[in-house]
Amino acid sequence: MIEGIGRDKISDLTTNVIRANLIEYTQAQCNLHGVPVQNVAVAPCFDPDTLRWEAKYADLPVWKGLPIVLVPRAVARYGIAYDHQNYYRHYVLNFLQVDALEAGSSLVRTLKNGRQVVRKNARRRSFPVQKIFCIAFPRITPRS
Numbered sequence: 826m827i828e829g830i831g832r833d834k835i836s837d838l839t840t841n842v843i844r845a846n847l848i849e850y851t852q853a854q855c856n857l858h859g860v861p862v863q864n865v866a867v868a869p870c871f872d873p874d875t876l877r878w879e880a881k882y883a884d885l886p887v888w889k890g891l892p893i894v895l896v897p898r899a900v901a902r903y904g905i906a907y908d909h910q911n912y913y914r915h916y917v918l919n920f921l922q923v924d925a926l927e928a929g930s931s932l933v934r935t936l937k938n939g940r941q942v943v944r945k946n947a948r949r950r951s952f953p954v955q956k957i958f959c960i961a962f963p964r965i966t967p968r969s
Contacts, residue, residue, distance in 0.1 A: 854895055861886065862886055862887075913954045921948040
């Protein structure tokens with residue numbers, strides 16, 4: 826989690842790094858389905874062997890003068906795997922619940938069976954999800 830880095834930048838970065846693989850996938854799908862291709866210039870591709878970016882040409886389908894590169898459905902995601910909201914929901918709130926229980930906070934509720942709990946919604950009102958808070962959270966909480 827870095828301030829100013831979100832799903833769009835992560836997606837762009839990932840696409841740039843794996844562009845050569847996506848081109849190969851696109852070519853295989855075009856061959857499989859008989860889609861016409863043209864030899865066109867593509868944006869630089871990262872070569873993991875030389876650790877360099879290389880300009881190249883590739884046989885790709887073209888739409889309105891622009892090359893098309895396909896992304897396999899299995900790797901396409903709407904969101905990144907882990908973001909500040911996941912971190913907040915699964916780590917920060919859990920920590921804040923335990924902290925409130927140990928402190929005997931007014932947020933503690935006793936269930937019919939005698940078990941004491943702090944609802945996550947109660948903690949959300951006191952500490953709403955904010956990326957800047959999630960970034961700072963490990964630095965402001967004591968370590969065990």
